[in-house]
Amino acid sequence: MNTNKLKKGSFNKNILTQEQLNIHTYPEQEKIPSVLEVPKSTNSKLSKFNDIDLNRWKEYEEIITDSLWLLGKRDNSGVHTGELHGNFIPQIPHQAMLRYTKQGEIVLDTFLGSGTTLIECKRIGRNGIGIELLPDLVKRAKELIAQESNLHNVKTSVIEGDNTENKTIENVKKTLNENYNSDTVQLIIMHPPYHDIIKFSDNPNDLCNTKTTDEFLNKFSQVVKNTYPLLDEKRFLVLVIGDKYSQSEWVPLSFYTMQKVLENGYKLKSIVIKNISGNRAKRNAEQLWRRRALSGGFYIFKHEYILFFQKR
Ligand SMILES: C[S@@+](CC[C@H](N)C(=O)[O-])C[C@H]1O[C@@H](n2cnc3c(N)ncnc32)[C@H](O)[C@@H]1O
Numbered sequence: 001m002n003t004n005k006l007k008k009g010s011f012n013k014n015i016l017t018q019e020q021l022n023i024h025t026y027p028e029q030e031k032i033p034s035v036l037e038v039p040k041s042t043n044s045k046l047s048k049f050n051d052i053d054l055n056r057w058k059e060y061e062e063i064i065t066d067s068l069w070l071l072g073k074r075d076n077s078g079v080h081t082g083e084l085h086g087n088f089i090p091q092i093p094h095q096a097m098l099r100y101t102k103q104g105e106i107v108l109d110t111f112l113g114s115g116t117t118l119i120e121c122k123r124i125g126r127n128g129i130g131i132e133l134l135p136d137l138v139k140r141a142k143e144l145i146a147q148e149s150n151l152h153n154v155k156t157s158v159i160e161g162d163n164t165e166n167k168t169i170e171n172v173k174k175t176l177n178e179n180y181n182s183d184t185v186q187l188i189i190m191h192p193p194y195h196d197i198i199k200f201s202d203n204p205n206d207l208c209n210t211k212t213t214d215e216f217l218n219k220f221s222q223v224v225k226n227t228y229p230l231l232d233e234k235r236f237l238v239l240v241i242g243d244k245y246s247q248s249e250w251v252p253l254s255f256y257t258m259q260k261v262l263e264n265g266y267k268l269k270s271i272v273i274k275n276i277s278g279n280r281a282k283r284n285a286e287q288l289w290r291r292r293a294l295s296g297g298f299y300i301f302k303h304e305y306i307l308f309f310q311k312r
Pocket of ligand 1: 089116
């Protein structure tokens, strides 16, 4: 039976395919993005904040422009690794940087973790600075970043520190001045802990150890304020975040943090919903969650948010 021809209101036992539902699953990450490879046209029409030649827009197939990202498995190529529980898949900074920076520009990741953003910077030719609180993660991120080859000859720096503190921001400024000959960056990426759902450490300055949602949001807001002067006018901030449950309640951390960014000099450009796809171990746990969801009257998290803001 051709399910495309279902009459309105009719019921089909067969599950509709993604194609029939008009849902596009994005391909695995390409080796060299066409934005780097496609030669610019003679009268190239370039935007102010990326290398996309609008005269050749049809050739940039890897660039996602829909607000629903159904990404396949994580890009584990090269030194990219999923070893840090709670790191994001490289496709996220990859897409953000292709869309919102030009080659050679500078990206700041304020919650660097295991260094995914800076590894990706080296791959596609962006300079990058990352802030990370935990010394062990700083060490590991530096190791991984150093292993990635530097074909585009970019600079990367990992700064150990608490991103809510002025002295860390002063360190970023000093690094920018001394190593990058600049006062500002052209893209900020933030992937904070989703409050307390993963315990990254016992460090009291770790946002995962804030006692309440309000305290978490105040600290997050401080990071947005601290880094605001570092970003060039009209450039972009990308926030990756998910929601949480607490005491039988859905806590929309994504909407709360979005509000904090909006209150601090940014306008919202897009809300992207990204799928969370589990590994085999998670799939077993999923059966348990399904049982809990049915009895508790809630839905299981299958998505997180990528929020795109522009500095006013
Ligand atoms: C969700 S993880 C980021 C993962 C990262 N995107 C990656 O791919 O590896 C959040 C990170 O923020 C760090 N962090 C938490 N509080 C911080 C703070 N106050 N200053 C700097 N880093 C902090 C944690 O140690 C953790 O590594």
